[in-house]
Amino acid sequence: MERYRGLALSFLPTRPHVSRLMAALGIECEQRLGALESLAEQLQLRHCLPTLSTRRRALADERRLHLFITDDAMACETLGYALAFAQHSRQFSELMARYCHLPTLDAVLAQFVASKRNECRLLEEMRDRTYRAAALI
Template sequence: MPPRMNAPNTVRAYPTDEQLTFAHDLERREMQRYRGLALSFLPTRPHISHLMAALGIQCEQRLNALESLAERLNLRDCLPGGRPPWPQLRFRLSQAQPLYRFITDEAMACHTLAYALAAAEHSRQLSELLAQSCGTADVDTLFGDFIEQKQSECHLLEETQDKAYRAMA
């Protein structure tokens, strides 16, 4: 007889190393996205560029917190270490290049901010799902802090988007 599947509304407790690995990858991608957005807004909307850069720094701080926790839990080996070798780095940069364009008008700014907000909401939701599956108090506390930060991040992006829409109207 096959094993019984979990009910759809029950949350499976994942091993801590998987949670940390997934969260690390999520934050690394967020950091790269915010840095690209900071570059996109820099020529015409430096105030939004500074916001995106600050959000990227928050991601970097969350990455450091994840690495510190992994170290304390003796799980540092589960996280990727250091910079990728040069050919891999070059390949990633060439893939990312078309994703970032300089913002040239209000419509493009509003569209890009809507994208940033949607991605931030998605990241917050993923963090909430990770927090629901926590197996240890340390990870639960850290993810709780991440969720609060991501809620603030979403609020800031909503305010910025509203201002951009008002400027366009």
């Protein structure tokens, strides 16, 4: 969620359409997090989730690297980076869905997997479109 928010800001000055995609993906992450928190609350496992301060500390290094995207090469590299993280997250969600056989989690994890697959597809399309545009220049 925080990563996508930072990327939305990075792309805003030169590629507002990519910025909007990153912002939308950040909102989807926030919704998934809300669903997970709600389920953890129902299962009385809220204490198992990382706290907000823990999540923010984990992303502190990324915030220091916040840059505005200034050219096509930087845009392509950054989209590749975002896609790699999304693919890793998708793979983790798929593993959780495959090996976590709790009926209360099945629907949530299936939704996470579908959402992450769509996220990867959108990022891949945006990266490919950016590569093609860079090649034309």
